[in-house]
Amino acid sequence: xxxxxxxxxxxxxxxxxxxxxxxxxxxxxxxxxxxxxxxxxxxxxxxxxxxxxxxxxxxxxxxxxxxxxxxxxxxxxxxxxxxxxxxxxxxxxxxxxxxxxxxxxxxxxxxxxxxxxxxxxxxxxxxxxxxxxxxxxxxxxxxxxxxxxxxxxxxxxxxxxxxxxxxxxxxxxxxxxxxxxxxxxxxxxxxxxxxxxxxxxxxxxxxxxxxxxxxxxxxxxxxxxxxxxxxxxxxxxxxxxxxxxxxxxxxxxxxxxxxxxxxxxxxxxxxxxxxxxxxxxxxxxxxxxxxxxxxxxxxxxxxxxxxxxxxxxxxxxxxxxxxxxxxxxxxxxxxxxxxxxxxxxxxxxxxxxxxxxxxxxxxxxxxxxxxxxxxxxxxxxxxxxxxxxxxxxxxxxxxxxxxxxxxxxxxxxxxxxxxxxxxxxxxxxxxxxxxxxxxxxxxxxxxxxxxxxxxxxxxxxxxxxxxxxxxxxxxxxxxxxxxxxxxxxxxxxxxxxxxxxxxxxxxxxxxxxxxxxxxxxxxxxxxxxxxxxxxxxxxxxxxxxxxxxxxxxxxxxxx
RNA sequence: UGGGGCAUAGUAUAACGGUAGUACUAUGGACUCUGGAUCCAUCAGUCUAGGUUCGAAUCCUAGUGCCCCAGCCA
Numbered sequence: 001x002x003x004x005x006x007x008x009x010x011x012x013x014x015x016x017x018x019x020x021x022x023x024x025x026x027x028x029x030x031x032x033x034x035x036x037x038x039x040x041x042x043x044x045x046x047x048x049x050x051x052x053x054x055x056x057x058x059x060x061x062x063x064x065x066x067x068x069x070x071x072x073x074x075x076x077x078x079x080x081x082x083x084x085x086x087x088x089x090x091x092x093x094x095x096x097x098x099x100x101x102x103x104x105x106x107x108x109x110x111x112x113x114x115x116x117x118x119x120x121x122x123x124x125x126x127x128x129x130x131x132x133x134x135x136x137x138x139x140x141x142x143x144x145x146x147x148x149x150x151x152x153x154x155x156x157x158x159x160x161x162x163x164x165x166x167x168x169x170x171x172x173x174x175x176x177x178x179x180x181x182x183x184x185x186x187x188x189x190x191x192x193x194x195x196x197x198x199x200x201x202x203x204x205x206x207x208x209x210x211x212x213x214x215x216x217x218x219x220x221x222x223x224x225x226x227x228x229x230x231x232x233x234x235x236x237x238x239x240x241x242x243x244x245x246x247x248x249x250x251x252x253x254x255x256x257x258x259x260x261x262x263x264x265x266x267x268x269x270x271x272x273x274x275x276x277x278x279x280x281x282x283x284x285x286x287x288x289x290x291x292x293x294x295x296x297x298x299x300x301x302x303x304x305x306x307x308x309x310x311x312x313x314x315x316x317x318x319x320x321x322x323x324x325x326x327x328x329x330x331x332x333x334x335x336x337x338x339x340x341x342x343x344x345x346x347x348x349x350x351x352x353x354x355x356x357x358x359x360x361x362x363x364x365x366x367x368x369x370x371x372x373x374x375x376x377x378x379x380x381x382x383x384x385x386x387x388x389x390x391x392x393x394x395x396x397x398x399x400x401x402x403x404x405x406x407x408x409x410x411x412x413x414x415x416x417x418x419x420x421x422x423x424x425x426x427x428x429x430x431x432x433x434x435x436x437x438x439x440x441x442x443x444x445x446x447x448x449x450x451x452x453x454x455x456x457x458x459x460x461x462x463x464x465x466x467x468x469x470x471x472x473x474x475x476x477x478x479x480x481x482x483x484x485x486x487x488x489x490x491x492x493x494x495x496x497x498x499x500x501x502x503x504x505x506x507x508x509x510x511x512x513x514x515x516x517x518x519x520x521x522x523x524x525x526x527x528x529x530x531x532x533x534x535x536x537x538x539x540x541x542x543x544x545x546x547x548x549x550x551x552x553x554x555x556x557x558x559x
Numbered sequence: 560u561g562g563g564g565c566a567u568a569g570u571a572u573a574a575c576g577g578u579a580g581u582a583c584u585a586u587g588g589a590c591u592c593u594g595g596a597u598c599c600a601u602c603a604g605u606c607u608a609g610g611u612u613c614g615a616a617u618c619c620u621a622g623u624g625c626c627c628c629a630g631c632c633a
Contacts (some may be wrong), residue, residue, distance in 0.1 A: 009573055009581095069633065128631055135629055139561045139589055143628090173631055183562035185629050194631035213633045237563050237628050240611050260565085260626095271633090313582065315572050317565090320626055324570045327583050337596060372596070403594070413590055457592045547605045552594045 006140070011316040013052070013257055017060060017228060020255075030062025033226050034088070034095075035217070036082035037069040038201075040271040041286040041293045042087045044307070044328070045262040051069035051311035053230055054093040054260070065224055066095035070102050071216045073200035081201075083286070084333040087294040092304045099224060101216045102202045108211050108219055109163065111249055112174060112192060116155045120248050121192060122148055123158040124175045131173070135188050141181035142188045148177065162195055165208035168194045174466060176215075178244065186241045190214055218242040219249070220258075226254040232261040233318065262314065263322040265291045265481040268490055282494060283477070287533075289543050290477045290498050301519055301545030302473065306335035325476065329546050332527065336545065340521040341369050341376065344414065344459045345507035345542075347471060347525060349388035351434045351463065355422065357385030362462065365445070367415040382510055383416050386463040388506045390524075393458040396424055401555055403455035405435070412457040414523060418443040459523045466506035469540035472531065473500040507540070514540060524548065 010018065023029050032053040036046060057064035066088060070076050088095070101108075115121040124147045126134065136142030150158075150233070155174075162172055174193040182188055192215040199205045218241075221229045227244075236258045246253040263269060268277075269292060277283045277291070286293050289300035297307065310331035314323050344367075363382040370376040398406040405411045410420045416439075423436035442449050446457075477498045484490025507522075514520070516532035526547040535541040 011572095035633095072632065075632075131631075132629075137561085137629055141561085147574080170631070185562075187562090188629085191631055196631085217633085233564070234627055235633090239563090258564085265570085268614050299592075313571080317572075317608060319565055319571090324583065327571075330583060342593080368592095371593085401594095414592065416592095426611095434589090454592090456594075459593075521595085523592085524595070526595095548593075550594070555594080 008087050012226070012318070013230060013259060013316055014056060014059070016255075016257060020227070021060065021131070025255075029225075029227055030060040031064075031225055031227045032057050032062065032230060033065040033067050033221065033224060035067045035069045035220075036073070036084055037075070038077060038084060039072070039075040040080060040275055041083050041295055043269055043274065043291075043293045044264065044297065044310075045269050045292075046087075047091060047104065047294060047307050048262040048311050048314065048316075050088060050091055050093060050231070051308055052316060054095075056228070056230075057096075062227070063276070064093070064355060065097040065098035065099055065226075067097075067099040067224070068099050068101065069211060069213065069217065069220075070202065071210050072548045073198045073210065074284075076201055077199050080350075083160055083295060087298075090298060090304055090515060091294065091307060093137075097224065097547070099220070100202060100476070101220050102200060104220055104223055105207055105211070107223060108459060111219060112159065112211075112215075112253075113156065114157060115176065115192075116174075117152055118248070119152060119177065121155070121174055121176050122150050123155045123162070123172050124148070124189075125172050128170060129133075131191075132426055135185065136180070138143055138185070141523060144180050145175070145189070148189070159193075162193070162209045165197070167195055169197050171195060174209075176241075176245070177528070178241075184237055184502070186214070186238050190241060192378065205258075210427055214238055214241050215245060217244050218254075221254045221256075222246055222249075222252045225252055226444045229254045229256045231256060231258055232491070233258050235263075235321070240522065258318065259316050260318055260320050263320075264292060264325055265322050266325050266476040266478050266483075268483055273490060276491075282491065289531075290474050299532050300543055301336075301527055302332050303335050303339070303519065304334040309335065322482070329482055332546050333549070336519050336521065336527045338372050339370075340519040340527055342367070342371070342521045342523050343508050343511055345469070345471070345505060345511070345522040345525065345528075346388040346390055346461050347473075347502055347505055347522075348391040348457070349506055350391040350432065352387040352389050352460070353434060353435055353437050354385040354387070354419070354437050356415060356438045359385070361385065379510055380427070381415060382462045382465040382511070383413075384462045384464055387413070388463055388466065389413075389434075389435075389458055389460050393456075394421070394432070396432065402552075403418060404458055405456070410440075410454050412443075412446050412454045413439075413460050414457050415446055416444075416460070417441070417446070418448060418454060459525075461506040461508055463506065465509050467509050467512055467540070468504040469507045469511065470534075471502040471505050471528070471544065473502065474498060475543045476499075507542075511540065513537070514542075519545065521548070 016389050034053045054064045121162045124145045134143045173191045175189045178187045180188045193209045287295035287299045364380040366378050367381045393404045418440045425434035427433050475498050478493045479495045483493040514530045516530045520528050527545040528542040531541040
């Protein structure tokens with residue numbers, strides 16, 4: 001485990017892979033797969049699995065297949081298939097083989113026949129309720145089905161007729177004959193096939209029986225010559241069954257390894273809940289920017305790199321854990337800081353009139369596109385005597401540590417001039433409607449020739465030049481770290497303020513051509529990106545990806 | 560009370576019998592034409608009790624706590 005004299009720290013799965021490569025267990029071969037069921041959109045938890053499976057394949061010169069676990073026609077749909085492929089690609093991965101469990105329906109059927117002939121599987125004609133009753137409980141053994149010793153010929157005949165569609169759903173199932181007294185409930189004669197009279201999105205009405213996960217998955221892995229079959233912890237109990245099928249069939253045998261799934265606080269991650277949020281309109285679709293789905297994060301402005309980096313940071317173990325959402329946010333900020341174009345926009349505008357600026361005059365000033373990356377160049381930003389600044393950047397009676405604009409105080413307008421507030425205009429309610437200020441022409445570009453300093457730099461947009469945009473601010477979808485944790489309905493914890501829509505906000509005119517897929521930093525505010533669905537030329541819509549860290553906000557909230 | 564698994568700062572994650580380290584968070588400071596970024600510092604941890612050993616997060620024993628499993632879902 002030493003490379004270039006430096007110790008590498010491998011996660012437990014990579015450690016196993018390296019050991020297997022050394023011992024020659026799989027002939028030095030590494031083959032993984034990412035096996036989603038096309039019954040929903042991929043989320044950040046899937047990203048962990050994707051990064052793990054594709055990552056390991058890449059690191060060890062192996063292969064990684066994308067395989068749909070499409071064994072339940074009642075739940076699956078091509079819409080999901082397309083979304084899954086788009087999301088995996090967008091994350092930056094490409095699969096070696098693209099397969100479906102449904103590609104293997106015939107092979108699976110043939111293998112089932114083999115097990116029946118060997119007396120290792122039988123057709124059970126008990127009802128679902130009766131099977132449950134016979135299964136026993138966690139602490140009591142189950143009872144054998146009266147059909148358990150049906151002759152092989154009869155099993156074969158029944159199984160064939162199940163396939164042909166002769167029976168209604170629930171009439172029969174095919175079960176593995178293992179051990180009804182096993183402490184592991186998965187081994188109490190698990191169902192291998194059930195009758196489903198519904199067309200499959202790929203195989204149509206060719207089949208009337210469909211294999212269960214436990215049977216289909218291990219055989220699919222075997223067919224694809226997977227070496228390391230990585231899955232989440234809840235399948236640990238299923239491993240003996242995974243092994244049993246492959247051993248009984250005497251076929252190629254991958255190794256199943258389980259790791260803990262990703263949990264994020266202030267979010268829900270189960271497909272059931274995500275589907276419910278979408279279906280019942282709590283959010284606007286699977287790609288709503290508040291959703292922890294890959295498509296939602298993409299629309300929100302997250303980059304593939306930031307998600308991959310996040311997945312690296314969280315690691316891979318068998319410990320149940322809840323990752324702090326702030327780590328995800330840190331990952332985007334870290335990435336966007338390096339790549340986002342800096343621009344100026346004002347979300348909560350306050351009008352400023354510069355009383356000593358030439359009437360009706362304007363000029364263009366140079367602004368840096370990204371101080372972290374000089375190669376991104378500079379741009380011209382129009383300036384005039386009529387500006388918008390952020391309302392939060394002015395206080396008439398500032399507290400001690402407030403460094404921004406206030407009466408008599410001088411601040412710098414970013415890339416422009418020093419500005420001093422000389423007067424405050426209010427309406428009949430006492431609300432501030434406008435600031436009357438003066439500027440120092442000698443400070444053009446932002447530096448004073450006499451060397452005097454200001455405590456703050458604020459952003460601005462020239463009012464006559466500004467274009468207007470809609471800005472959508474997102475906050476966490478839930479108000480508590482673990483929604484629904486105390487047995488309450490997680491929907492009780494939905495954050496009513498998770499979306500704030502701001503209309504007609506002034507932004508600098510250079511943004512007129514902003515296209516989705518480009519990340520901007522609105523200086524001093526946060527990272528924003530045009531909404532891929534709703535933003536149009538002339539009707540811009542920006543999504544806030546994440547705020548900038550704001551130490552004044554903290555200071556402000558101190559008691 | 561059947562079976563399977565997991566316990567290291569607030570949250571994650573390293574250390575594989577030899578100085579408990581890293582990241583995020585929080586706090587304080589330096590710097591700054593973003594109160595951003597960057598840099599520095601601080602707070603803070605081996606589930607418990609025994610044992611083995613010169614030495615234990617690591618090995619042994621006994622406890623404790625938490626998670627998963629009784630779909631014809633995956």
